[in-house]
Amino acid sequence: MIAAHLPALQVVVPLLAAPLCAILRQGTIAWLIALVANWCAFVISIALVLQVRELGIISYELGGWAPPIGIEYRVDLVNAFVLMVVSGVGAVIIPYARKSIESEIPRAQRGWFYTMYLLCLTGLLGVTITGDAFNIFVFLEISSLSSYVMIAMGRDRRALTASYRYLIMGTIGATFIVIGIGLLWAMTGTLNLNDLADRVPAIEEARPVLAALAFLTVGISLKLALFPLHLWLPNAYAYAPSAASAFLAGTATKVAIYLFFRFFFTVFGGEGFFDSTPLPEIIMVLSIVAMFAPGVVAIFQSNIKRLFAYSSVAQIGFITLGISLASEPGLTGALVHIANHAIMKAGLFMLIGCIVFRLGSMRLEDMAGIGRTMPFTMAGIVVLGLGLLGAPATAGFISKWYLAEAALLQGLWWLVGLILLGSVVSMIYVGRVVEIAYFREPSEKVAGLKEAPLSMLIPGWVLVIATIYFGLDTTWTVGIAQDAAASLLSALY
Amino acid sequence: MMRDTIILRVVVKLLLPAILIFALYVQFHGDYGPGGGFQAGVAAAAAIILYGMIFGIPAAKQVVPPSVVFVMIPLGVLIYAGTGVAGLLLGDNFLDYSPLGSKPVYGQHLGILIVEFGVLVTVSSTMLAIFYAFGGRADEADAAEEARKDGEGGS
Amino acid sequence: MVVTVIGIIRAHNLFAVVMLGGVYSFLMATVLVILDAVDVSMTEAAVGAGISSVLLLAVLHLVRMREAPLRHTPVIPMIVCLLTGGALVYGTVDLPPFGEAGGPQNQHVAPYYIENAEHETHSPNIVTAVLASYRGYDTLGEVTVIFTAGIGVLVLLAARRRREDDEDEQKGGAA
Amino acid sequence: MSTILADLNYWVTVFLLVGGLYIVVAHGNMIKKLVGLSIFQTSVYLLFISPGKILGGTAPILDDKYTLYSNPLPHVLILTAIVVGVATIALGLALVVRIHESYGTIEDDDLTDLESDT
Numbered sequence: 021m022i023a024a025h026l027p028a029l030q031v032v033v034p035l036l037a038a039p040l041c042a043i044l045r046q047g048t049i050a051w052l053i054a055l056v057a058n059w060c061a062f063v064i065s066i067a068l069v070l071q072v073r074e075l076g077i078i079s080y081e082l083g084g085w086a087p088p089i090g091i092e093y094r095v096d097l098v099n100a101f102v103l104m105v106v107s108g109v110g111a112v113i114i115p116y117a118r119k120s121i122e123s124e125i126p127r128a129q130r131g132w133f134y135t136m137y138l139l140c141l142t143g144l145l146g147v148t149i150t151g152d153a154f155n156i157f158v159f160l161e162i163s164s165l166s167s168y169v170m171i172a173m174g175r176d177r178r179a180l181t182a183s184y185r186y187l188i189m190g191t192i193g194a195t196f197i198v199i200g201i202g203l204l205w206a207m208t209g210t211l212n213l214n215d216l217a218d219r220v221p222a223i224e225e226a227r228p229v230l231a232a233l234a235f236l237t238v239g240i241s242l243k244l245a246l247f248p249l250h251l252w253l254p255n256a257y258a259y260a261p262s263a264a265s266a267f268l269a270g271t272a273t274k275v276a277i278y279l280f281f282r283f284f285f286t287v288f289g290g291e292g293f294f295d296s297t298p299l300p301e302i303i304m305v306l307s308i309v310a311m312f313a314p315g316v317v318a319i320f321q322s323n324i325k326r327l328f329a330y331s332s333v334a335q336i337g338f339i340t341l342g343i344s345l346a347s348e349p350g351l352t353g354a355l356v357h358i359a360n361h362a363i364m365k366a367g368l369f370m371l372i373g374c375i376v377f378r379l380g381s382m383r384l385e386d387m388a389g390i391g392r393t394m395p396f397t398m399a400g401i402v403v404l405g406l407g408l409l410g411a412p413a414t415a416g417f418i419s420k421w422y423l424a425e426a427a428l429l430q431g432l433w434w435l436v437g438l439i440l441l442g443s444v445v446s447m448i449y450v451g452r453v454v455e456i457a458y459f460r461e462p463s464e465k466v467a468g469l470k471e472a473p474l475s476m477l478i479p480g481w482v483l484v485i486a487t488i489y490f491g492l493d494t495t496w497t498v499g500i501a502q503d504a505a506a507s508l509l510s511a512l513y
Numbered sequence: 514m515m516r517d518t519i520i521l522r523v524v525v526k527l528l529l530p531a532i533l534i535f536a537l538y539v540q541f542h543g544d545y546g547p548g549g550g551f552q553a554g555v556a557a558a559a560a561i562i563l564y565g566m567i568f569g570i571p572a573a574k575q576v577v578p579p580s581v582v583f584v585m586i587p588l589g590v591l592i593y594a595g596t597g598v599a600g601l602l603l604g605d606n607f608l609d610y611s612p613l614g615s616k617p618v619y620g621q622h623l624g625i626l627i628v629e630f631g632v633l634v635t636v637s638s639t640m641l642a643i644f645y646a647f648g649g650r651a652d653e654a655d656a657a658e659e660a661r662k663d664g665e666g667g668s
Numbered sequence: 669m670v671v672t673v674i675g676i677i678r679a680h681n682l683f684a685v686v687m688l689g690g691v692y693s694f695l696m697a698t699v700l701v702i703l704d705a706v707d708v709s710m711t712e713a714a715v716g717a718g719i720s721s722v723l724l725l726a727v728l729h730l731v732r733m734r735e736a737p738l739r740h741t742p743v744i745p746m747i748v749c750l751l752t753g754g755a756l757v758y759g760t761v762d763l764p765p766f767g768e769a770g771g772p773q774n775q776h777v778a779p780y781y782i783e784n785a786e787h788e789t790h791s792p793n794i795v796t797a798v799l800a801s802y803r804g805y806d807t808l809g810e811v812t813v814i815f816t817a818g819i820g821v822l823v824l825l826a827a828r829r830r831r832e833d834d835e836d837e838q839k840g841g842a843a
Numbered sequence: 844m845s846t847i848l849a850d851l852n853y854w855v856t857v858f859l860l861v862g863g864l865y866i867v868v869a870h871g872n873m874i875k876k877l878v879g880l881s882i883f884q885t886s887v888y889l890l891f892i893s894p895g896k897i898l899g900g901t902a903p904i905l906d907d908k909y910t911l912y913s914n915p916l917p918h919v920l921i922l923t924a925i926v927v928g929v930a931t932i933a934l935g936l937a938l939v940v941r942i943h944e945s946y947g948t949i950e951d952d953d954l955t956d957l958e959s960d961t
Contacts, residue, residue, distance in 0.1 A: 028607035035812065036594050039587030042819055082805040084600075084609035088777050091805045132823050135587075139816050146809065154920050158809035161927045162816055165934060169820035172938060177945040181954055184938045188867060191880055191931050198887055198924065199860075203759050205917075206894040209776035231759025549707070549796050551810075551926060555714045562722070586818045593808050608804050622790040625800040628807070635811050639818030640719065643933055646825035647726040650940055673862040673882060682874055689878045696885055703892050704902045704913035708921050712888070715929045720881060727874060727936045731943045745869035753861040760853045763894060774897060778914040782903065785915075792905040794915040795922070803919055810923045817930030824937040 026071065027080035027093040030064045030103065031146045031159075033057050038138040047122075047130030054134040055114045058141065062111040065103040069500065072100045077513065079151070087151065088212035094151030096513055097504040098355070102148045102278045105359045109270040109366045110141050116479035117263035120373050124261045125173055133173060137267065139166040144275045153201045153211045156279065157194060160243070164190045167272060170264040171256050182255035189242055189252040196239030203232035204287075214513055216287050224288065230297075236283050237299065244276030246303075246340055247310030250333040257329035258382070262373025265325060269332055270366030274358045277339055281351075281508060284343065289511035304344035308438055310337025315445035319452065323382045324375075327449055328368050331408065335361050338423060338442065341435075345426045351505035353422030356497050360415035360490060364407045367483030371400045374472035374480060379465070384453065389462025391454075393469040396477055398457050400484040405450035407487040409443045415490040418498060518567075525567045532560040540633055541626075550629035554636025561637075562644045570648045579645055582638045589635025596627050686724040693717040707795045852893045859886035871951035873942065877935045884928045891917040891924075 022029070037057035041050040072078060072095055080093040095103075117137070125133055143163025147156050168190070172183035205211055207228050208219040223229055238249075245253040253273075257265050284299075311334055318330035339361070342354025374397045375390060376382055391398040407414035420439060427435035471477070490497050507513075540553035565573030596610065603612035610624020611617035672692040679685050693716025700709035785797040799807050863886055866879025895914035903915035943949050946957055 025601060025607065028601065032594060032597070032607060035808075036591070036598070038812075039590040039594075039815065042587040042815075043584055043591075045583075081606055082608050083801060084606045084611060085802050089780055090802050128826075129823055132819055135819055136816070136823070139812065142812070152806075154803075154923075155806055155809065158806050158813065158923060158927065161931070162809060162812050165813060165816045165820060165930060168934060168938075169816070169823055172824060172941070180938055180942045180945065184873065184935065184942060187931065187935050187938065188876060188880065192864070192867065192883070195884055195887055199756070199890065202887065202891045203763075205891075206763050207772055209772045209774065209778065211916075211920075227761065228759045228763050231755050234755050235759075549799065551922065552707075552710055552714060555711075555719065559714075559718065583822075586815055590808075590811055590815045593811050597804075597808065608808070610801065610804075618788065618790050621788060621801055624804075625789060625791060625796065628800050628804060629796075632807065632811055635814055635818075639814050642818050643723070643821050646821050646937070647723060647940070650825055651726055651729050673859055676875075676878060676882070677862060677866055682872065685875055685878055689881070692882065693885070696888070699889070700892060703896045705892050705895075705918045705921070706902045706904075708888065708892065708918050708925070711922055711925050712885075715925055716881070716885065719929055720932055723933060723936050724874065724878070727940055730940055731874070731949055745865060748868055749861045749865045752864055753857050756857050756860060757853075760857065760890075763853070774895065774914050778895075778916050781915055782905075782912050786905050794903040794905065794912070795918045798915055798919045799922060806919070806923050810926050813927050813930050817934050820934045821937040824934075824941050 023067070023071070025080075026064050026068055027078060027095055027149060028082065030061060030068065030107075030149055031093075031142055033060045033064070034138045034142040034145065038135050038142060041131055041135040041138060045131035047127060047134075048118075050131040050134040051114070051118050051121075054117075054138055057138060058107065058110045058114050061107040061141065061145065062104075065100065065107045068095055069097075069100045069104055071095075072097050073500075073503075088210045088215045091155050092151040092212060092214070093149050094214060094513065095149060097500060097507055098281055099148045099278065101355060101500050101504055102274065102358065103145060105274060105362050106144050106148065106271045107141070109362050110137075110267060112479045112482050113263055113267050113270070113366060113370065116266070116370055116373075116476050119473050119475050120262045120377060123377055124175055129173065133170065133261070133264075136166040136169045136173075137264070139163070140170065140267070140272075144271055147275050148278055151213045153204065153213055153216065155211075157198050157201065160194055160197070163272065163275070164194065164243075167264070167268055170268070171260040173264070174259040174261050176259045178255060179259035182252070182259050186252040186256045189249070193239045193242030193249075196235045196242065198239075200232040200234075200236035200239060203228045203235065207232075213282065213287060217289065217511065217513055220287055233283075233288060233297065233299070240276055240279045240283070244273045244280070244340075245333055245336060247306055247313060247333060247337060250310075250314065250336075253333060254326050254329040257332065257369070258323055258325040262369065262376055266366045266369035266373065269329070269369050270362040273332070273336055274362050277336070277343075277354075277358060280340070280343055281355075285346075285351075285508040286511060286513045289508075300344045300346055303340055307337040307341035307344060308435075310334060311341070311438065311442040312445060315442065315449065318449045319445070321449075322384055324372055324384050324387065324453065325369070325382050327384070327453070328365070328372065331446065331449060332361075332365055334442070334446070335365070335408070338420070338439070341439075342423050342426065345423075345430065346509075347426050347429060348502070348505050348509060349422050349429060350426035351508055352498065352501045353419050353426055355501035355504055356422060356494075357419035359497050359501075360407070360419050360487070363415060363483050363486050363490070364404050367480055367487065368401060368404045368408075370476070370480040370483065371397050371404070374476050377476065378469045378472060384456055386463070386465070388456055388460035388466060389458075390466050390469070391458040392462055393466055394471050396481070397472050400477075400480055401457075402450075402454060403484050404487055405446075405453065407491070409446035409450055413488065413491045415487045415497070417491055418494055422498070521567055525563055529560050529564060532556060532563070536560065540629065550632030551636050553629075554633045555640060557633070558637040558640030558644070561641055565644065565648065570645065570652060574645065577641060579642070582642045582645070585634050585638035586642060587635075589631045589633070589638070592631030592634060593628050596624055596631070600624070682728055686721060686728060689724065690717045690721040693720070707793075852889065856886050856889040856893070859883075859889070873939045873949040873951065874936075876951075877932055877939070880935070881928060881932055884924070888921045888924065891921050 034057045037053050078095040082091045140163050143159045146159030168183045168187045242249045314330040314333035318327050321327035339354045339357050342350045407416040410416040410420040424436045536553045536556035597608040600609040601607045611620040613623050614620030672688045675688045697709045697713040785794045789797045789801050791797040863879050863883030867876050895917040897913050901909045903912045
């Protein structure tokens, strides 16, 4: 019986846990609730992946109303994969969050932090799993509002302005998405994604549909921080509490990318419509710029969290590049990189959080010689950094391999070169961190530091090991992503 | 704020029950006329907010203490989601109200009423909480301002 | 409404901006009644003209009243806005004609709601029926949004000013 | 008549949308930005509600006297959107209050200056 209700439970478990946290309010209890709810969600998502592999697409009618009258949850391999990534990253971060939050947020507010965390998780899972266009907007706003609050809880006062700017940009983005959905509805009379996929191809030349595509693209681009709409991201990630940075960096933009997949290939997917618009070219150009410009900016950052936040923008460029190629290896690469980048970036922000926890500073210069006093933390950062630039035997290598293969398949030799060059840029900024941490004399302050507490170090290292593991064994990443990419291209939903 | 105006105080006292009754009307008449949990919640909160504006926030906090408000906000969500889970436990899909009544139609009707009540609880308490939060800040700022002025006057 | 928006763009006195915003909301509510959206109109009047204005006034009480003049000529914003407007005009001119029952948006699911709402849910107000039952899940999401915002405001404002002290310490270290 | 009304509706919507967006992106005062944001969102309400209107129809509350009703679906969607909108504005205002407390200004340009100093 439970098996049939998994799609609903996926979202409802964290949704119910959030108000419970808010009622109890006490930090440790709230943390326990969040832990249990998040792990449940992770288990459910794995079960869903297995179910979809076995039985095909699952449809769940909320309220018992058949779509398109009611709202439907529709799980195929693509969103089951994203669900697994999101809840999995969360499941690792929660044990880490306890110590980190204790040092960053006043006692009275800790319960509320976990409430917000759970709401954000609910929102992200809800966006991913739903089969209804307007429902996407509602859950998108749940996740956005809660992430604004989480960011504003950062200790630095710049967290407030970062949160405000994110709020303005995020709301504009969400409103653009609503306009797009509204135009589609006005042309078809339905909000159900599957229903839209049936009806849109027949009218895809109509101008409102094209305008809807434009509005959706811009709106989603704002949310996923596609260059040049990324301006909100660096400060938001830099000044949020460590646990929130890690969670948002790992998941929030990934869900927005999933929306790209869903709208481009499912709703507008019929018979190569996506290819017939100038969109792939536009996205490709923006992605290539995104791979380099923010990467170069990252090199000159003095704040380590900002450095890796800019690097996120660059990595998102790699993912959208895969989308713009619109071929099976391209989409596989993009999907795999969603997972790999989520793991690597969440891990990086967690380990950086360890340093901030001990050192109390995010300035690179203050970290001189820290590799000697916090060897495990720094070693983890180095491995994840290698993954980021795509070194062999790390997860990052796999995703870039597929992207390069996709480029080759279409005869785009120069693109392969650019992908390699993009990795060189990453190498420079990662190299800079390594140089400061290992080859400089530690200051007195650094010399007196202890290694990070185990409850923070172990979750960080889980992701480090995952980075290496998914670089060697790809059954759970590439294996699923390939089938998912194939189903996207054939517009099966 | 305006604690000295007699007319306002009397008018507000007269208005309060009217607004609250109107809120209840909007709540329970929502399935026949325009309105529903959200609008009713706003109206009910408006009554308390009006009271707070005239008689001062401390007075309003005595009528509806913040601790109650803090519990009510999540409670409304729990009522809503709980109704959904009830449908799930009774063997139907999440948020299916049909099994709540002897016939599906009654179940639906009952479900709508409960759910709207959940909306009312969360909306009204959230509005109040926001009012307390902003109002509390305003009072604090006023006090700081006055203290500063006093200091200047003294020197 | 057009006039009020122009007023808002031009006004530098924030108090006037807020008042014009309230006027705007009431006008919007009126238009919505003409368009048969009574439920929406009621909410817009309560929310737009009521809550938003009260909140804005409360905040105005806390901060400065006037807006500083712009430092740069807003060229890029102009272009962005015109592009958006252009895209919207491009999209809306071909929308199905106004006011006809036969447009695609009024076919498909809408007639189902109108025909079946009463005998399936006992609720003659179709909006309520759709809101709470057919699309009840959206409304659950909506309640959750309110919940999020409520707690969010509490998180931001219930923390008294004590945090500023340790922020001062941080300023030097965390640039 | 109907075409004029229709066009008028869409033109007003477009104007409101552009005006609201302009306030958000061009103006530096954080409160004014939020007012602009809410105008921007409100214009979308019209965009949804207008296509749902049926001339000669009435509000979607069933009654024996009427047979033609306007489309209830957009009303439901916009109710949700309004609530989401006000929630966002409330949160934004709370942020403005906090920003004002810790920086002493709510002008975007001033804030940029303050942040680049530190």
